[in-house]
Amino acid sequence: MHAEALRQHEVKDDLATPVLMAVALHVAIVVVLLLAGWWQPMPKMVSVAGPVVEASLVVSPADVRAAEQTAAEAPKPAEVEPIEAAPPPQPLPAPQPQTAEEQIQPEPQEAQPEPAPVDQEAVARLALEQQQAKEREEQEAKRRQEQIDLTEREKQAEAERKQRLRAQLEEIRKEREAAERRTKMEEQRLQQLADAQARPAPTPQPAPAAPAGGNNGTDTDLAARYALAMHQTADAAWNRALAPERVPCKVRFTQIPGGEVINVQFLSCGFDDQARESVERALRRGPMPYAGFEPVFSRQIDLTFCHPQEACPR
Known part of the structure; x- marks a missing residue:
């Protein structure tokens, strides 16, 4: 459609030039005819030898009446009918803007082959297999997460058990060290007691004359x-x-x-x-x-x- 419009526009352009030239020619002819009716050539001056003779035209009243009667009886010239001017050329219609549908012409598409008939059972079977595969993946992910959580709980419980065991071992170690210290101290005391028994008893010294310290009580025992x-x-x-x-x-x-x-x-x-x-x-x-x-x-x-x-x- 766009190409046909372009061809029509070119044909109109080819006809416009001869029409304009014909109109211009008619106008020129009319102007020449009008000028020919108005314009008369000036009389040529004839040079005659001899002196200039002055003369005057004497017209009698009878001559005047005869001339008027002759003029009245003379046939009137036919009236010239005015030539109608050629009508002005009609303006060419402005080219209409082409719409988007006219400007953009879709290219003809090749005929698409008819799609093969869909096997509904195969489609349903494929959808079911995909759903089952998705459910298996979700169950596997859930199982892995539960296993991870169980492993974390076991690790935490093991860490707490080891911490309690370390605390118990530390307590046992402290008790053992204290028992060893007490045993050594008992051995030292027994040895000191044995040494004291082996030494002779010291001679009692007389009590000092100064009064012994007290706590401001009344017991002097x-x-x-x-x-x-x-x-x-x-x-x-x-x-x-x-x-x-x-x-x-x-x-x-x-x-x-x-x-x-x-x-x-x-x-x-x-x-x-x-x-x-x-x-x-x-x-x-x-x-x-x-x-x-x-x-x-x-x-x-x-x-x-x-x-x-x-x-x-x-």
Whole structure:
């Protein structure tokens, strides 16, 4: 359609030129005819030899009337009919803009072969196989995730079990070390006791004239002052920071003459291991009071550790 429109437009352009030339020729002919009716050639001047003769035309009234009558009787010239001018050329129609459908002509497509008939059963079977494969993949992914979760839980449980085992082993190691220390200390005390028994007993010295220290009480008995001296010595060497407040700890220690402690036994004590070790170190730090208290010397002494003393049961 686009090519046909172009051909029509070219044919119109070929006809427009001769038509315009014909119209221009007719207009030129009309102009020449009009000018020929209006224009008359000027008379030529004739040169005659001789002097110029002046003459005047004398016309009588009879001549005038005869001329007027002749003119009236003369036939009138035929009126010239005006030549109709050729009609102006009609303007050529403006080319119409071509629409998108006219401008873009789709190329003829080759005939597509008819599709083969679809096997509905094969399509349904393929869809079912794909669905089953997808379900198997989802189940396999779920199984793998469950296996991973189970493995992680087993690893966490194993780590917790190992941590508990390490804590138990550490506790056993500490108890074993403490038992070994106690065994060595018992052996040392037994050896010291054996050595003390092998040595002769020291000669008792007379009591000093100065009054023995007390706690501002009214009991002047030597045994009471001996017990007070024992308690003050042990309390001064005891580290209270490791023991809980208002919790009593009753111990029984064994000493040899001279005040050296060779054995410590906890009778009823609410302290932990560290607090108990602090009590034992306080008793073994130095010799217990002995000089001046020989008459009331006792190999086994019971003491109660507690702080603050004013808040502890008596």
